[in-house]
Amino acid sequence: MLPKIEKGIPIPPKPTRKKPKTDLRKTIELLEVGDSFLYQGDKTRGYVSGIIVGAANALKCKFVTRAVDGGVRIWRTE
Secondary structure, three states: OOOOOOOOOOOOOOOOOOOOOOHHHHHHHHOOOOOEEEEOOOOOHHHHHHHHHHHHHHHOOOEEEEEEOOEEEEEEOO
16 A cells, blocks of 8 residues: 655654753753763663763863762763
């Protein structure tokens, strides 16, 4: 069976590539060397790591993450 052909369906706008900064990203930018915080959100550790890699590249600094009871702890090391 062939798919139904439809007419007059508008094309949705192309999504923008620039994403607004998340609260997580804003918090990461406020960290000073030696500071840390516990992220208890519903996002995965992979999501958190992706945000941290982007922040580290933009800010020219380093971070460490560890899965701990209750979430992911993020430290700024440099």
